[in-house]
Amino acid sequence: MAKPPRLSPPAWLTAGLRPQPTPVPWPAVLRAAVALSAPLAVGLATDRPAYGALVSMGALSGVIGDTADAYRMRMLNIAVPQLFGALGVTLGTLVFGQGWLAVVVLTLVALVSGMISSIGAVASVSGLVLLLNAVVGAGLPMPEPWWKAPVLLGLGGVVVLALTLLGWPLRGGQPERAAVAGTYRAVAELFEATGTDAYDERRQAVTASLNQSYDLVLARRARQHGRAPTLVRLLAQLNALIPLLEAAPAAHLAAHRFHRPPPPQIPTAVRALADAVEQGRTGGPEPDLPEARRPSEKAVDEAVRYAATVVRGAEPRAYNVDDGLGRPAALRVRLWRAGRGVLLSGASWRYGLRLALCIGLAQALVSLIAVPRSYWVALTVTFVLKPDFGSVFSRAVLRALGTAGGLLLAAPVLAAVPRGWWDVPVIAVLAALIPAFSAKGYAFQTAAITPVILLLSDVLNHQGFHLVLPRLYDSLIGCAITLVAGYLLWPESWxxxxxxxxxxxxxxxxxxxxxxxxxxxxxxxxxxxxxxxxxxxxxxxxxxxxxxxxxxxxxxxxxxxxxxxxxxxxxxxxxxxxxxxxxxxxxxxxxxxxxxxxxxxxxxxxxxxxxxxxxxxxxxxxxxxxxxxxxxxxxxxxxxxxxxxxxx
Structure with a gap:
């Protein structure tokens, strides 16, 4: 008798529920634990727990935005969104309890947030924090006068920034060197995969690594005048990989045709160059390579020797550094170009209008219907409706599942842990999960962030376990609004x-x-x-x-x-x-x-x-x-x- 077919959810629905095989970022875990728990401890020690909770909320935004490697980029990723967040919470605080005025203001903030998100990665996070803090300011009672909330939230960003920059004096250029060295190691793995089915996957990994390295090095150079010798050398070392990358397809085809992959000395030599790049070493012996006979072998041999000359050798000449960008334009010119691009972009307007429509509907709904702690509905819409973060549909589903998982984690904490000093170690543990889980996927990130926000908001509201079910309902309402008004009504979404x-x-x-x-x-x-x-x-x-x-x-x-x-x-x-x-x-x-x-x-x-x-x-x-x-x-x-x- 034939077995009945197994009923299982489709792959497109479950893809985001498989954790990504990424290592735990232990420095980020430690920073998150300290950045979110220390302000709360200070607030309790000074008998101002609400102030400490607001500082921790600001630190939470900084922890979520600290995703770059290079220190200068991390400064921008943390500091710039904090400025937008201060503006957002100010606007939200001014319209707190103002009914339909709050609906109009938050809708306009959502339009601006959506439009500026199209500029770039930093602008996208800034737009997100602008709207999130505006929603929080309009939904939670903030300390008087109006300027205290933005100052406290901004102070949380300062805490994260200070913890992030502690290692800058010792590791100033290490992230860039590590990225370039990682690209060399990816190239070594590419040559090991020539002639095998793994070649395509390794080539894609090399492309991703090369893009990341160029972005890191050029972003650092764009904030310095002239040509810093260290950056010129790193760019030259990256450019020295171009002949190797061009020789790799020839080696791959030759390995298929003659069943003769490149000798193991090739990836060994490239890995030795990677170690030299990461350690900043120059000099060293010539690479020990076998005699090259075929055209593809000669190409690989010349490419490895050229890369070795650049890594080991004298100061690279400026004309060897072909980043294709030239000198960066002045900040005023770049801001003008970005603003003009946003105002004239149809895609920017469409996303801004989608986000504004969903936020407007969410705020109008909670103004007409009594929804406990209604700001969570708009928060859910904001997190889900980020097309540059991935599929809106899958994010809505994963958000709902992640929130449910986070509530299961938060429920025993809110029910059993008394408010007070016990909150400090609990927040430290829960905050440490955010960077660890964020690397695994969106649903896991949501599950980690949800109990932290619940616990911090409970310090302001004192609702305890009664927050759990309303949060689930609010999240489901926000996901439903996003799916209908932000997804189904816009054919370009699906x-x-x-x-x-x-x-x-x-x-x-x-x-x-x-x-x-x-x-x-x-x-x-x-x-x-x-x-x-x-x-x-x-x-x-x-x-x-x-x-x-x-x-x-x-x-x-x-x-x-x-x-x-x-x-x-x-x-x-x-x-x-x-x-x-x-x-x-x-x-x-x-x-x-x-x-x-x-x-x-x-x-x-x-x-x-x-x-x-x-x-x-x-x-x-x-x-x-x-x-x-x-x-x-x-x-x-x-x-x-x-x-x-x-x-x-």
Whole structure:
């Protein structure tokens, strides 16, 4: 007798419930425990527990925003949102208990919060804290006069910032060096994976690591005038990886063709360079590499020796540092550009209006219906409706589940622990869970934050265990408002854009093919090819992020994204095959005929046009011809595979 089918929830619904395999950030755990418990202890010692709770709430915002590695970026991530948070709580306090005036003000704050969130990562967190603190100020009684609440909340941010910067004198440049060294180690793992099925995954890891390293180093450089020698060296060491990354596809294809992966001395030498970068060492012996014979082997050999020269050698010349950004514009110019971009951006207005609509509905609802501690409804909307944080639908579901888990954790604490000095060790333990759980996923972060907010708000309200069930109801109401008014009513929320993004990537890949084999491409401005390739991989990294968001959407968006995913992988392989062919030509292989290059470019552009004109997989014609033993053979094979993938 056949067994009945197992009933299990769909993968798109349960994806966020699987904890990410990330290590526990122990320094962040210790900072969170101290930053949230110490102010509460001071407040109790001075007989001002409400003041201590407000400072701890401000510290909570700083703990959530402290996600960067470099110290200068962490200063911005913590300090700038605190300024917006002070403004938000001031506005909220001024309209506390004002009924419909509070609804109007919070709706306008939500519009501004949503619009500025499109500027960048720091602006996104700033917009979030602006709205969160405005909602808290309008929903909780704050100490008089009006300026005390923003000062106390800002003081909490100062506490987190002070704890964060304690290690700056000793580890000022260590995060940047560690990031660059980590990229070298990722490249070593990439070469170990050549010729295996793990190569694609390792290449994606290298792209992510390289993006992070460039962002860290360039963000630090953008805040210094001129060229600091340390930063110039780090940029030169990053740029020295470009030849290695271009040689890797050639080595991978050669390993497939000849069943001969690169010798183990290659990743060993790259790891030795990583250690030198992390420790800031110069000098040292030449890498011990075997004799190179084939074009791909020569490319790898030259790339490793060049990287070793840069890591070990003399001061790098300025023209070797090709970050593509030039000198940063003045702060006034950057603020003007950001403001103009926000006001003229349709996407910025649409997100701002979505957030304003949901907040307005939430506040109007709690103004018409008696909802205990109603500010939690708007808080839930604010946390869930952050498209730049991931799928709105999945975040709503995960928020509800995470809140339920957090309430299960908070219930025995609120029921059994008496208010007073016992709150200090309890807050220290619960606060330590926030950075530990945040790295595991959104539902886990919500489960960790919920009991901390409940305990701190109980210091202000003295509701005890009676807070638990109202919090669950409020969260469910907020999730329902977000799903209807912030998701279902906006088709762009549940219609994936992966086809458009893929079409752009395919068109850029066609341009890269033409650029790589243009007459004189090996002699004139090789940096143009490097920049084009870097842009392609960075764009494909963004496409993967879009895919990850779309895959957590319910059907049909999630199913469509899953259908397009093999084509995204195929596009990356086309870029790799193009680079490998160019490297082979640079090291002695015969150059392809212009007609062959034109045929490949034409096929890619036809594929891009087909993706733009259809929301489903497109019918394609595959006819590339060409010499099956020529330098473009692997490239043509990848193009055929991509076009076959796009066929119904």
């Amino acid at each position: 219609h994936t854009r992966v086809a458009d993004r893929l079409a752009d990537a395919v068109a850029d890949t066609a341009g890269y093919v033409a650029l790589a084999f243009a007459p004189g491409a090996g002699d004139t401005d090789p940096g143009a090819r490097h920049r084009a390739r870097r842009k392609l991989y960075r764009d494909m990294s963004a496409v993967r992020s879009e895919f990850q968001r779309a895959l957590t959407e319910p059907p049909p968006a999630g199913d469509l994204a899953a259908a397009w995913w093999p084509l995204a992988i195929a596009v990356e392989r086309i870029v790799d095959a193009t680079t490998a062919a160019r490297i082979r030509v640079d090291h002695g292989a015969p150059a392809p005929e212009p007609a062959e290059v034109a045929a490949v470019e034409r096929q890619l552009r036809e594929l891009a046009d087909g993706l733009r004109s259809s929301e489903v997989l497109v019918e394609v014609r595959v006819d590339l011809g060409g010499d099956e033993d020529g330098v473009l053979a692997a490239l043509r094979q990848e193009v055929r595979a991509a076009r076959a993938t796009a066929s119904p």
